[in-house]
Amino acid sequence: MRRAVVLGGSIAGLLAARVLSDHADEVLVLERDDIAPSGLFGSGQGPRPGVPQGKQMHALLDGGRRRIDEWFPGFATDLIADGAALADTGRDLHTYVGGRRKVLVDGVEMISATRPLLEAHLRRRVLSLDNLHLVHGRVCGLAFEGDRVIGVRYTGTTTDARDEVVLESDLVVDATGRASRIGDWLREGGWPKPATRRMDVDLGYTTALFRRPEGGHDTTLAQSLSTTPDGRLRLSTLGRVEGDRWIALIAGYADDRPGRGSDEFLLRCKEDPAAAFRQLTEDGELIGEPASYGHPFSLRRDFHLLDRFPAGLIATGDSLASFNPIYGQGMSSAAMHASCLATYLKSGHSLRDPAWAYFKGARAVVDDAWQTSTRSDLRLPHVTGPRPRGFKVISRLSDLVDRASMTDPVIHRRCLEVTQMLSPAKTLMRPGMLLRAAWAVRRQEA
Numbered sequence: 106m107r108r109a110v111v112l113g114g115s116i117a118g119l120l121a122a123r124v125l126s127d128h129a130d131e132v133l134v135l136e137r138d139d140i141a142p143s144g145l146f147g148s149g150q151g152p153r154p155g156v157p158q159g160k161q162m163h164a165l166l167d168g169g170r171r172r173i174d175e176w177f178p179g180f181a182t183d184l185i186a187d188g189a190a191l192a193d194t195g196r197d198l199h200t201y202v203g204g205r206r207k208v209l210v211d212g213v214e215m216i217s218a219t220r221p222l223l224e225a226h227l228r229r230r231v232l233s234l235d236n237l238h239l240v241h242g243r244v245c246g247l248a249f250e251g252d253r254v255i256g257v258r259y260t261g262t263t264t265d266a267r268d269e270v271v272l273e274s275d276l277v278v279d280a281t282g283r284a285s286r287i288g289d290w291l292r293e294g295g296w297p298k299p300a301t302r303r304m305d306v307d308l309g310y311t312t313a314l315f316r317r318p319e320g321g322h323d324t325t326l327a328q329s330l331s332t333t334p335d336g337r338l339r340l341s342t343l344g345r346v347e348g349d350r351w352i353a354l355i356a357g358y359a360d361d362r363p364g365r366g367s368d369e370f371l372l373r374c375k376e377d378p379a380a381a382f383r384q385l386t387e388d389g390e391l392i393g394e395p396a397s398y399g400h401p402f403s404l405r406r407d408f409h410l411l412d413r414f415p416a417g418l419i420a421t422g423d424s425l426a427s428f429n430p431i432y433g434q435g436m437s438s439a440a441m442h443a444s445c446l447a448t449y450l451k452s453g454h455s456l457r458d459p460a461w462a463y464f465k466g467a468r469a470v471v472d473d474a475w476q477t478s479t480r481s482d483l484r485l486p487h488v489t490g491p492r493p494r495g496f497k498v499i500s501r502l503s504d505l506v507d508r509a510s511m512t513d514p515v516i517h518r519r520c521l522e523v524t525q526m527l528s529p530a531k532t533l534m535r536p537g538m539l540l541r542a543a544w545a546v547r548r549q550e551a
Contacts (some may be wrong), residue, residue, distance in 0.1 A: 106456065108133065110257050110274040112244050114140045114191070115155070116224060116421020117439035118280030119231045123176050124447045125278070132237045133272060135188055135259055141239055152221055156284075158430065160313045160396035162342055162354040163223060164215040164326065166178040168526030172444055177230045182218060184226055188347025189218035190325045194521055197325035200313045203332070205376030206318065207511050213525050217326050217344035219352065223436070228370030244286075245269055247277065249294040253416035275456055278446075279420040280439075282403055283427035287420055296415055299406040306482050309362025310340075313370050315351040315389030329379035336486045337361045340431050341377050343385060351389055353382070356431050359487045361388045363397070369525050370395045397458040403428050403482070405475055409468045414459040421446065426471040437526045477523065477530045499534075506533050509545035516542055 106129035111118045114136035121498050125132045135505040138153045152159020165173075167338055173180050185191050188376050192198040195211020216223075232239060243445065248256040248288035250519040256273040257437045267396070287324070290542040343353040355373045363373055371391070374382040405426035423440040445466035454462050482488050484500055493499075519538060 106130065106275040109276045109278065110135060110272050111278045112257060113280035114138065114228070115280050115282060115422060116227060116436050117442065118459055119227050119280045120440055120443035121280055121446055122231055122237055124443050124450065126234045128450045133240050133241055134196050135236065135240045135244060135272070137186060137243050137262060142229070142232060150505035156220060159220045160399045161310065162344065162352045163218065163220045165223065166433055166437040166525045167215060169404055169440040170214065170216055171462055172440040180226065181229065184216060184218055184222070186225065187222065189216050189222060190345035191216055192325035197379065198328045198360060199324055201327070201329040201379035202511060205511065208514050210514045210521065211293060212518070214522045215326060217346055220345050222347055233264045240272070244281065246293060247290045247418070249415065251467055254418040266343050275417060277418050279424045280422050281424055283423040285424040287421070288423060290478065294415065297413060299413055300410050301410045302379055302401045302405045302407065304400065304479055304482060307359045307487065308356060308429060308431065309397065310354055310356035310397045310431070311363045311365065312352060312354045313367070313395040314354065314392040315385060316342060316392060317345070317349050317351055318387065320538060324381055327379065327381040329377050329382060331378050334359060338485060341374065341382050343377065343382065350392065353385060358485060365397045366397065367391055367395055395428050400430055405471055405478065408464045416459050418447065419460045419463050425467055426475060428474055429482055432478045432524065434474045434478065436524065438470060438474050441526065442467050445470065473529050474526070476499050482497050487522065502534060502539060505539065505544045505546060508549070513541065513545035513550055516545060
């Protein structure tokens, strides 16, 4: 390629740009926020406007961490040196269900850090590439010629730079997120919009920062799952982050969503059945006010169902699919989409043809993450569906595996590999796993 253009300097956009840098003479990242190293948000000291959930807790799953480390050797090491925390599941990642801690198993690692720190480190690595350049502007639409996209239309962000400009490109990557207007852009060019699937979940969550006291408990990451009397799921998560701080998140659904004030946040922590959250309110010092965020629905765009699509265009990250964020799949999914892009570009497919091979690979990633999150969401009493065929049977089998994972280290390890996006969800439904789960539950009841 002579030139590739990435729309959006998000984590998905930056990872796509890294892949493209191996295949294009020039890669341009078009971003509305000022993310240049000298810009307001280039330092990563605070969340930028383009990331509305930037103040919320983030953790990088092992599946995403491993892929990013392949493209940027030493990335995780640099993050940890800058204050991020590495949590090993066998030592300092604790999962509680109803106040009971799951058996510990090692070999899976997560990184706990604030979103601005993660983005800043990734941005610094990407923007240091010799053939990559940042363009500060707003996307207006795509430029078409015949049966392909030949570039992107954009304007500057200042009042004296409002004239529309076309950036010509051999390949355009849409990484503008769940609010992407790619469907409208396609329709404007005479192409069909991709079908969308939406699942209403009505999730609300609130995050707060705490100062870590001297001699406080040393858990790196902790997660607590509990159920209200009427069957609604509550989730609490806490982790160590840079600046010698704790970050804590509480989440709930529908009218059980947490409020915005610090008093309610602290009360929910005190009511949590896991002692780690009660201890947080006793030992930690709250920094500022909690920040709230709402996730009304999960969304995916099924490009693979289209019968016509222009060459020279792909989508990645939340532009493809945006999942319930409590499962932490977003950043790692973006890394896996970038892997699909790398495979597609290495395969020798012509850029004169639609990128069906890319969308086929990305669909497998989306399907697996969508299945993992929505299968759990559909078990919530307020989520209406639609429920897939065989849902009741799958739910019972999933319940069996979940119960067994409390005490059986082999099953818990397999569950972690699925939730950390290291293995596909179907591995939990293999006959041998189900038989082992049945025996583990039977031993629990003995």
